[in-house]
Amino acid sequence: MTNYGPKTAFADQLHAEKYRGEGEDFREAMTRIAGALSDGNDHFRQFRDIIGNQRFLPGGRIQSAVGAAHDVTPFNCFASGTIEDSMNGDGSIMDRLSQAAETMRMGGGIGYDFSTLRWNGAKIKKLNSESSGPVSFMELYNALCKVISSKGHRRGAQMGVLRIDHPDIEEFIRAKHNEDRLTGFNMSIAVTDAFMQAVVGGDTRFDLCFNGEVVKMVNPQVIWEMIMRSTWDWAEPGVIFIDQINRMNNLWFCERIATTNPCAEQPLPPDGSCLLGSFNLTKYIGSTTTASDEAFTFNWDQFEADIPPIVRAIDNVIDQAAYPLRAQQREALSKRRIGLGPTGLANTAEALGYPYGSPGFIAFEREVLTRLRDTTYMASIELAHEKGAFPLYSPRYLEGAFIKTLPEHIRLSIADCGIRNSHLLSGAPAATISLTADNISSGIEPVFAYEADRMVRMDDGIRQVAVQDYGLVNFGTRGKRVQDVTLEEHRDVLLTATALVDSSVSKTCNVPADTPWRDFKQLYIDVWKGGGKGCTTYTVGGQREGILKSADEDQVDEGAACQIDAETGRWECD
Numbered sequence: 001m002t003n004y005g006p007k008t009a010f011a012d013q014l015h016a017e018k019y020r021g022e023g024e025d026f027r028e029a030m031t032r033i034a035g036a037l038s039d040g041n042d043h044f045r046q047f048r049d050i051i052g053n054q055r056f057l058p059g060g061r062i063q064s065a066v067g068a069a070h071d072v073t074p075f076n077c078f079a080s081g082t083i084e085d086s087m088n089g090d091g092s093i094m095d096r097l098s099q100a101a102e103t104m105r106m107g108g109g110i111g112y113d114f115s116t117l118r119w120n121g122a123k124i125k126k127l128n129s130e131s132s133g134p135v136s137f138m139e140l141y142n143a144l145c146k147v148i149s150s151k152g153h154r155r156g157a158q159m160g161v162l163r164i165d166h167p168d169i170e171e172f173i174r175a176k177h178n179e180d181r182l183t184g185f186n187m188s189i190a191v192t193d194a195f196m197q198a199v200v201g202g203d204t205r206f207d208l209c210f211n212g213e214v215v216k217m218v219n220p221q222v223i224w225e226m227i228m229r230s231t232w233d234w235a236e237p238g239v240i241f242i243d244q245i246n247r248m249n250n251l252w253f254c255e256r257i258a259t260t261n262p263c264a265e266q267p268l269p270p271d272g273s274c275l276l277g278s279f280n281l282t283k284y285i286g287s288t289t290t291a292s293d294e295a296f297t298f299n300w301d302q303f304e305a306d307i308p309p310i311v312r313a314i315d316n317v318i319d320q321a322a323y324p325l326r327a328q329q330r331e332a333l334s335k336r337r338i339g340l341g342p343t344g345l346a347n348t349a350e351a352l353g354y355p356y357g358s359p360g361f362i363a364f365e366r367e368v369l370t371r372l373r374d375t376t377y378m379a380s381i382e383l384a385h386e387k388g389a390f391p392l393y394s395p396r397y398l399e400g401a402f403i404k405t406l407p408e409h410i411r412l413s414i415a416d417c418g419i420r421n422s423h424l425l426s427g428a429p430a431a432t433i434s435l436t437a438d439n440i441s442s443g444i445e446p447v448f449a450y451e452a453d454r455m456v457r458m459d460d461g462i463r464q465v466a467v468q469d470y471g472l473v474n475f476g477t478r479g480k481r482v483q484d485v486t487l488e489e490h491r492d493v494l495l496t497a498t499a500l501v502d503s504s505v506s507k508t509c510n511v512p513a514d515t516p517w518r519d520f521k522q523l524y525i526d527v528w529k530g531g532g533k534g535c536t537t538y539t540v541g542g543q544r545e546g547i548l549k550s551a552d553e554d555q556v557d558e559g560a561a562c563q564i565d566a567e568t569g570r571w572e573c574d
Contacts, residue, residue: 004052005030008438010465015436019063027052029063036067036320037313046309055283055302056310057343057433059276061107062317072107074321076276076428077157077261078328079268080112093117093137100141100158103324104148109157111268113258114138115190118210119167133168135175138182145184157262160185161240164195164223167208167215173226176236177543186262188534189227190242196528199224228521231536232511233543238264239524240534248533250403250502251335251422253396264534265428265506266339271327274423274503275317277310278343278430279303281368282440282470285351296351296475303368304375311379314338315420336390339426339503340376342368343433344440346447347471350479356446357480357489362496365444369425369500374410376424381413389418397422402502427497427505440470444497444507447471447479482510483540487523495530504533513541 005026006012012026020029030052038044050056058066065074080100084091096112103110118124120133138160145156160182162172169189176182198206198220206220230237245257245267255269266274284299318336323329345365346356354360384393397403398415406414427444434442435454441447450469455462471477490509497505511520520537527535 005054006436006438008467010467011436011438014432018432019060019436021068032067033058033063034313037316039312039316043309043312047313050306050310053283054280054437055306057278057280057430057437058314059278059428060433062275062277062314063433065107065322066317066320071322073103073324074275074317075108075273075323075328075332077109077111077263077266077268078103078273078324079259079261079270080110081270081327082258083112083114083116085117093140097140097144099325101144101148103328104145104156106322106324108273108324109159109262111159111161111259111261112141113161113163113190115161115163115166115258119215120171122167122210122215133171134162134166135168135171138175138185142182142184156184158185159260159262159264160187161190161259162187163190163242163258164192165207165209167210169208169223170218170226173223173230173237177230177234186238186264187236188238188240188260188264190258191239191528193241193243195220195223196241196525200525224521228524232520232539235536235538235542238534238536240264240267241528241532244528244531245504245533248400248402248502248531250397250400251392252400253394254392260504260534263429263506264536265341265426265504267504267533269331271325271331272335272337273323273328273332274337274339274426275314276339276341276426276428277314278341278428278433278443279306279310279372280344280434280437280440281342281348282344282351282437282474285348285475296353298348298352298364300371304371307372307375308379308382310340311338311376311421311424312383314340315380315383334391335422336420337423337503338421339423339428340372341425341427341430341443341501341505342372343428343430343443344437344470345444346441346479347469347475347477350447350471350477351475355480356485357493362492365493365496366500369497373425373500373502374407377406377410377419378413380420380424381410381417383420384418387420390420390422392422393418405499423502425501426503427501427507429506435467438470438473439467441479444493444505445482446485447481449481450478483512485510487511487515487519491523491526491530494527494535495532498530498532507536509535509537511537511539513539515539 006015030048034044034048059076061076062074065072080096083096086092087094100110114134117134118131122131145158148156204219205217207214208216257267257269260267284303286297286299287294318332349361349364354364430443434440447469450472453464453466455464471479494507524535
């Protein structure tokens with residue numbers, strides 16, 4: 001096979017240490033995965049060619065777990081079951097802690113909604129004492145995360161979410177204004193439409209409640225300013241627009257979402273999970289020679305032809321997977337969620353002549369995601385015709401807000417056959433799998449630098465490695481780097497993806513240190529008004545140290561943390 005596997009020594013070594021068995025080379029690993037997930041010889045050959053040439057990069061958990069002997073899950077991410085406001089019994093704080101240990105032991109990242117726990121100082125009548133609140137109980141989960149690791153020394157990955165109307169929201173906002181507390185968590189606030197309307201409307205009163213009871217009143221302008229100052233200085237908490245998430249959820253009729261996975265590209269219900277994978281768009285670039293120059297082209301036919309065998313293979317993972325918990329298995333089998341998306345978008349579009357965030361870039365991004373959306377949905381419909389729809393499918397599925405955005409012929413096909421997977425699309429960060437594809441630009445992010453020193457967690461510890469940008473090396477393209485991209489360009493790329501993805505999108509909007517304060521705050525308002533499901537920013541020069549160090553002339557930092565977890569691509573600060 002041509003172009004089989006990583007070309008740089010570092011990418012190949014990273015792939016070997018993270019995703020292969022002892023003594024297994026890249027081709028053998030891809031044969032293992034394709035063999036386990038194929039529905040026959042033709043499908044095996046198709047899928048092995050696709051992943052062997054790295055046109056599609058299965059999530060790291062899939063690559064490590066499928067067909068392997070060790071006991072890990074192929075699911076990248078899970079959501080905890082609802083945490084009951086008690087210390088003992090089914091679903092209690094300690095019960096969910098025990099379940100989290102099993103999930104992380106098998107390699108799964110977890111998102112939690114801590115809004116179900118009473119506030120700090122609330123009376124506990126049975127004990128004649130007071131509650132210490134959600135943030136204190138997060139410390140238990142944080143301690144657990146620090147001592148759990150799985151194959152490949154993968155650190156536990158967690159997301160902690162608290163609703164904006166919880167009485168402890170101010171404590172939650174400040175919880176990570178340090179370098180050593182709750183480092184096993186990413187943290188996000190579930191912001192409601194009611195709160196955003198209060199902010200935009202200039203209201204001065206907002207109720208903080210628990211179980212429908214108003215505990216205290218705050219000024220929403222002050223709370224919003226606190227959140228904005230925290231994200232500017234500390235890159236946390238992130239903001240997720242929880243009402244928009246539920247409004248656009250394909251399963252609006254049978255589930256309610258309160259949290260996301262650790263990188264926020266997957267809003268998930270209690271016990272929910274998702275399988276991830278990314279199309280490496282750089283592998284669909286071809287070239288033609290003109291009289292004056294070499295021009296690059298994008299192979300749309302190959303891109304669309306690859307999608308059905310990929311959907312088939314990833315759907316098969318659901319039936320073969322090892323699940324940490326029985327509840328997670330029931331949830332996955334009843335809904336059959338998967339999350340496919342792009343990576344290498346910046347390298348690819350800029351090779352075609354479209355600078356990041358430009359009108360041409362946005363048009364190309366929209367075309368890629370529209371074709372991906374339509375073809376994945378048709379592939380899932382065909383699977384439903386062959387194997388059956390997901391068990392919780394109902395005609396009410398067609399009433400979903402996202403489903404109504406699909407072309408009419410797809411909606412008619414769903415009405416006729418049902419659909420195999422409740423959700424099909426996700427904008428994952430794809431950081432580590434992009435590194436193993438010779439350092440293509442990650443997900444829908446811009447190029448970080450033409451050459452950068454990356455801190456990567458390997459088997460022998462954290463290592464600093466100098467890597468070069470794939471676009472520069474292979475296409476001779478000096479793409480726009482993070483410091484070259486405006487807030488408006490970040491916003492437009494994010495909102496374009498959000499409109500065409502049925503789950504959500506992980507993206508960091510990098511903010512220059514000289515950005516006017518009003519413009520910074522307006523970014524979040526614009527994302528909410530534009531139908532975004534969340535917003536994460538990182539301010540150059542803020543309190544959080546960057547995890548990548550540019551070797552280019554202009555020094556910049558990126559990310560909301562201090563290093564890359566080489567298994568998940570999760571940005572975190574230890």
